[in-house]
Amino acid sequence: MPKRKYKIADKVIEVSSIHELVHEYCKEYITDEAPDFSVTITPEDIALEKQKSDSEYAYEGLPLPNFSDELLEETAVYRKIAEVMPDYDTLVFHGSVIAVDGEGYLFTAKSGTGKSTHTRLWREYFGERAVMVNDDKPMLKITDSGVVAYGTPYNGKHGLGTNIAVPLKAICILTRAAENHIEPITREQAYSMLLQQSYRPANSEKLMKTLALTDRLADGVKLYQLGCNMDIEAAKVAYEGML
Structure with a gap:
């Protein structure tokens, strides 16, 4: 499982992913500093993102998208980070x-x-x-x-x-x-x-x-x-x- 640390909004986040693409996406924010918190993605997180995406498109009356697991994982990482950031104002x-x-x-x-x-x-x-x-x-x-x-x-x-x-x-x-x-x-x-x-x-x-x-x-x-x-x-x- 790929694991790297990123400094975003002055907080260091350790991200453990299933796929490598997440880390390519975040490469400009990489750091060696000690993490403030960590995020780990599971297959269930990716499945949940697919379910949410399909529901949104269906609600709009649009054809269901065919997002890859790699892209869905990027959204899952973003969501997990966004859930924690209010703890840091x-x-x-x-x-x-x-x-x-x-x-x-x-x-x-x-x-x-x-x-x-x-x-x-x-x-x-x-x-x-x-x-x-x-x-x-x-x-x-x-x-x-x-x-x-x-x-x-x-x-x-x-x-x-x-x-x-x-x-x-x-x-x-x-x-x-x-x-x-x-x-x-x-x-x-x-x-x-x-x-x-x-x-x-x-x-x-x-x-x-x-x-x-x-x-x-x-x-x-x-x-x-x-x-x-x-x-x-x-x-x-x-x-x-x-x-």
């Missing part, structure tokens, strides 16, 4: 984080709205000033002095991400609009989206920790809503609106 969040001049901006929205497209516009607009932190599942550590966004191996279908940590300056909820505009929103306006996009553990104790962390997240960063038309001007409008 850290959330796994569904969104796209980009840093400009060392400060992070997180864009989140319903699937298909254009998070990845919008952060691509930021990379085009800012050039070398912009660095992708994570394009799908960053980790957010909630501290008394603010929120830190971390790159993770789980960086989306395009593999856009960097093994770095940046202070998170703002969270922006994306919507489609004919003209670009941005405005601050309250925690009450943002909260349902923040909760929806946070990984919610199955364990009840860790779920309660996640809810408490989501409350602190809502209070710990500035919150915005951006209506955008996916023209490069959207990057300028969004950035200047969050200064």
Whole structure:
């Protein structure tokens, strides 16, 4: 059984897998430090991921996928890590984080709205000033002095991400609009989206920790809503609106 250690969001995780592909996926995060916790994957974990995947596709009325056991194991590792991270004041969040001049901006929205497209516009607009932190599942550590966004191996279908940590300056909820505009929103306006996009553990104790962390997240960063038309001007409008 392959076993290696990875440092993700400042925590060292020992991963024991059935297949080697998991370790290829996480290779940029490898470390020799002592582990904070360990994750072991069993054939039952892979079978459960297949069952969940099939159920989701069936619910959407889509043909059932034919994911390999290796890919299902990657999801199982991600899920087991995400279940533990609330113990370390850290959330796994569904969104796209980009840093400009060392400060992070997180864009989140319903699937298909254009998070990845919008952060691509930021990379085009800012050039070398912009660095992708994570394009799908960053980790957010909630501290008394603010929120830190971390790159993770789980960086989306395009593999856009960097093994770095940046202070998170703002969270922006994306919507489609004919003209670009941005405005601050309250925690009450943002909260349902923040909760929806946070990984919610199955364990009840860790779920309660996640809810408490989501409350602190809502209070710990500035919150915005951006209506955008996916023209490069959207990057300028969004950035200047969050200064």
